[in-house]
Amino acid sequence: MIASRSNSAPAPFTTDDFGERLRRAALSAEAAGLDGILVTPGPDLLYLTGYAPVAITERITMLVVPVDAEPAMIVPRLERPDAEEAAGAPIVRITDWVDGSDPYEACATLLTAAGRYAVSDSAWAMHLLGLQGRLPSSSYVSMTKALPMLRAIKDDDEVARLAAAGAAADQAYEEIIKVRFAGRSETDVAADLADLLRRFGHSQVDFTVVGSGPNGANPHHEIGPRIIEDGDMVVLDFGGLKHGYGSDTTRTVHVGEPTVEEREVHDIVRRAQQAGFEAVRPGVECQEIDRASRAVIAEAGFGDYFIHRVGHGIGLTTHEPPYMVEGETQILHPGMCFSIEPGIYLPGRFGVRIEDIVTVVPEGGRRLNQSSHEMRIVH
Incomplete structure (x- = not known):
């Protein structure tokens, strides 16, 4: 238990x-x-x-x-x-x-x-x-x-609820990497993950994506009967509501020892996520967060394989304005909360995504997720 x-x-x-x-x-x-x-x-x-x-x-x-x-x-x-x-x-x-x-x-x-x-x-x-x-x-x-700002700026009580949801998601992640992956279906691992979110206080589980091997190259993969194999990269994207406010976290793990290429791609995404986070500060346009993360991936030669915006707002729902995407000139203000989730998706092979929820504070950004971004090895 x-x-x-x-x-x-x-x-x-x-x-x-x-x-x-x-x-x-x-x-x-x-x-x-x-x-x-x-x-x-x-x-x-x-x-x-x-x-x-x-x-x-x-x-x-x-x-x-x-x-x-x-x-x-x-x-x-x-x-x-x-x-x-x-x-x-x-x-x-x-x-x-x-x-x-x-x-x-x-x-x-x-x-x-x-x-x-x-x-x-x-x-x-x-x-x-x-x-x-x-x-x-x-x-x-x-x-x-x-009225794009109607719900976009959270007060201290709302940020506290989002932080609690993020902490619960972190706890769920630290426990899910202890379970057996190899030889089990994506559906089975997703059920374990949903159960963990509930154990750590989520009243509602909105999604538990388990994208193993080539399925990880689909950012919105629906879990299925595929049996996870040794050597698979596995994208875990999960979230829901705790105290009425959302969590949304992605980590990418590997079953057994990864290849040099897999480690390289994971590290590029990790650096892209960090670059997006470091770009967060009041007065910056939302699109600059997308640009900062995307530049790292493009410079590494994988620009064509980052196929979605870098983030979305979160609050009473797990997806809401503002959006961190090219063309969005909305200015960041303290209290805004949103995801930063760059990814690389290699069709037919594997995908990598790393996602945290971040809130804007006067001095920059503050992560509402604290679990490690390092590639974790599962069995």
Whole structure:
């Protein structure tokens, strides 16, 4: 039995916390020239109110945060009791609609007829089109495009939750390298890894990629029945949620002794990951992190085999803005949290990826993962 460290939960976010988030959201919308924001079930609603309803597509739930009025949320009547229990409910005016009535007509009463609103990226098209049908002079833009910083800068409590998730992922990694790899399927090792994430406090496991041998050359390989063999490079990419915030870690191990080439490729990726980390500091554009890592790989002659962006934001979900990718000119600010995960993928042979979660601090960057980047030998 593997013993886990204490998983005591942090204090929950308070009504005051959600009030401050709603206030900042309204100010951000006003600064963007909007009349407000419309938030449907998903991470934005959870962030602003603490409410996470079951996402039933045919019934609309919508939070309206106007720039010049109090926030209001409309919910199906049968779900109103749950909405009223959310931590942010005391500062949101809650109304409801009943089955058989027109929910879009009810929603329209909360909006300005010719208003311009940012809408959650997760909003269902059927609901947005229904609302637009009632307010044909209204217009809408993507939340990410209009308000990219809404959830991007984490406060100290959020960073602490992300750090706890990262530490739990590190613990899981240190234990998984003790298990037997050779002669077992990717699916079996992935199940062990998922179990370890849960033992170390994850309430939700989102993915456990085990890419062995040639499968490691597919960055998003789906685990399968392939039997791991002696001599395989194995990419381990795993993450989920602890205390409501995400982990996402990648390490690449080797079954038995690696070749000189395999060690060389692994070392190039390790140096690329370090270069990306060293580029992190306030005021730098997101794309510069990608450029720093990519330059190391390109200079080593493997530029054509690094086939994805170098990183993505993380928070209430394991993938969210900002993105560390060429063309993204968003400036880094203290409190932003994101992955740095360069890789080299040699088709039909093997792949290597190393990933940490990093947060921006005034003096540069701070890793939220502490497990070794060295190639670990498994058996």
